[in-house]
Amino acid sequence: MRQIILFWLFTSVLLVGANPVLHADTRPNIIFILTDDQSWDSVGFLDGQVHTPRLDSMARDGMYLSNFNVTTTVCSPSRYSFLTGRYAGRCEGDRFLREHPPGDQTQVENIGELESHRWNVAKILQANGYTTGFVGKSHVVRHDLIHKLGWSLDADPTDPVINEQMRANHRRWCEEVRKHGFDYADGVYAANLKELHCDALNVHNLDWTIDKAIQFLESPKDQPFFLCVSTTLHHGPAPWVNRFSLEADPRMTGEGFVPEGFDVLPRRDDVLGRNREAGFKDAAAYALWLDDGVGAILDKVSELGIEKDTMIVFVSDHGSYRHGKTTLHEYGMRVPMLCVWPGRIKPGSVYDGIVANIDFAPTVLDICGIKPPNDYLCDGISFKPVLLGSQEPLREVLFGEMGHSRCVKTKNWKYIAIRYPAEVQDKIDQGHKFDAFGDHPKLDLPYLTRNTHLGHYASQVNPHYFEADQLYDLDKDIEENSNVIENYPEITFWLKEELSKQLLQFEGRPFGEFTTGFQSFSGSENQTQ
Structure with a gap:
């Protein structure tokens, strides 16, 4: 498969042209598109049995990082690492420390959250003049509030009283997200769709998410921006079952029932039609739907004339294929990552070295020319040199x-x-x-x-x-x-x-014999990496 991908990308480079001339350093905009539970087999150019023309074009127009990894393979800790540059086991959030007081072995999973007293990439960018925005699934703030809702599972979001409660709940979540370095927060899902605790709302609504992202992009700004767009796709409820996605009521959202609906993506029946025309079954149409969402963001950036001033990143929080999710196996850790930045990132380029979610935050700061605060703890390494053409290994382990x-x-x-x-x-x-x-x-x-x-x-x-x-x-x-x-x-x-x-870098966090006087084996001379 890899040989096919490389040939495809190399051919694309010939069609696009020579390596672009690098412009003088500026402070670029950053759009970070983070999907959920998305494995490599749900992207067309990686031999996925799906139709994803816009993602395929991102690979032709930018860089594919073929060995990009997340360091924890469930939602909260992986998202924490993307936004902080730290391993999730370093979390000092209230819920995490209640579960794991200092001195205890940690059991890293969906209990990590952004800390109010520590830096994350949005806070640092905001402190350095960036306008920051967040849209979509959070799952990294205030786990204690997720279950405090005032309606039943069979509640009717079209009921005005119920709907106002839902909108108030959504406003509260937006405010919680803003506390962590975001000037703008809208279209927020606290966690997964089931955490809305309403059967009628337990459906994907990419239209709502993209509408809020477009509103941010269109808003007047006097400085560069950072926008995180976090989708609920491809997490459950199973988006390949179209009653949870393309056949669901497009007015059912994370803020309740929105009677006017949205007009930022193609009609959902059109998505199904184009998917069939491309030769795929309806169960694969969710991938084209997500692809349309990415396309809407790409098109808006083009319409605004800010393509050369904007780096767009597409990646998943972890994989789900086969035995990947909630394990440290490849199909959970290794996820597709694409980066596009016209004039800076060479079209059709591929990097095969090991890169990770902890590297995202330091890379953004490096690209934006921002020196991290002295008290910012970060485990990651900037891969800016990789994006600008270096093929040197970022790390060995x-x-x-x-x-x-x-x-x-x-x-x-x-x-x-x-x-x-x-x-x-x-x-x-x-x-x-x-x-x-x-x-x-x-x-x-x-x-x-x-x-x-x-x-x-x-x-x-x-x-x-x-x-x-x-x-x-x-x-x-x-x-x-x-x-x-x-x-x-x-x-x-x-x-x-x-x-x-x-x-041993995790002070006071035991893990068997590895943290209690582990015997060195450095005498083995002929080790192969």
Whole structure:
């Protein structure tokens, strides 16, 4: 597949022309499009069985980062890392610290949130004269408020009294988001659609999200801007079931019922029609719908005449394909990322080095010429040189964390370790049985995450889910079907040592033997990266 992609992109470069001349440094606008649960197979140019012409054109017009990773594979912690540049295990949010007081092993998952007392990329940009905007799914602020709503699941959003309650709830969420460095916040979903606690609103509404993004783009500004557009697609409720997406009432939104609807995207029946004309089934039309949303933003930037002043980034918060989500396997960590910036990023370019979500915030600051505050804690590395043409490796080793598991990944290898907190390990040693999802039989080992639904489905399709130590040869086994840890002791020792180095950066956060005097294996001289 990779050879096909490279040929396709190389041909596109020939059609577009030579490497563009770089303009003098300016402070560009940044549009950050963050999707949800989107794997590589839902993008056309990556051999996905979907119709995504605008995303395909972004790959031709800009750069595809083919080994872009998220360091945690569920929503909240991944989004936290994108916006802060920090590993999610460093979170100091109220909910996170209640669950994991200092000194405890962390179980990183959907409990991370932006802290009011720490820097994130929007706060820094705002402090340096940027106009900042947020539209769409948050899932990184005030987890304690998500369940405090005043209506029932079968509530009718068309009822004026109920609808005003819903609008008031939405205004509250917009205000909470603004507290974290955003001048503009609208079209906000607190978390997933089900957290609206209303069956009628448990449907995707990309029209609403894009309408709010267009309003921000069209608003007068005297300074450059940063806009985060975060979609609910492709998360559940299953968007490929069109009653939750293209066949749903387009007036049902995160702020309740909006009778006038929206006029920023093609009609939904038109999306279905074009998808059929392209030769795809209706169940794949959700990908074209999202593609239309991206296209609407690209078109608005062009209409405003700010293309050369604007870098547009498209990426997902994590994957979902096969055994990826809520694990540290490739189909969860590795996601499609595209960057377009006419005149600065070479059309049709590809970068194969390891890049991660923790690198996004420092890259934005670097591109915008902003020196981070002295008290800004950041784990990431700027990949600005990559965007401007460098093919040098950004890093050799990447750390990942998810629930009870941790990993280190190189270009060719990945080592995953599962270690339980002492009190959990004691129960395991005593033969305690752990709750499974629903009515399934109890388990000898607990799921990696508190969410038994996600733990169940990840473990069902992943034969290595519960194995304490796992090694994968990514060159030969990108799907990580074969745990080869018994075959490569030197590489295993080396990667264990690398994992120990990473974990020792998290002061007061134990993780088995890796943080308690781990034995060095640096004597192995012939290790292959």
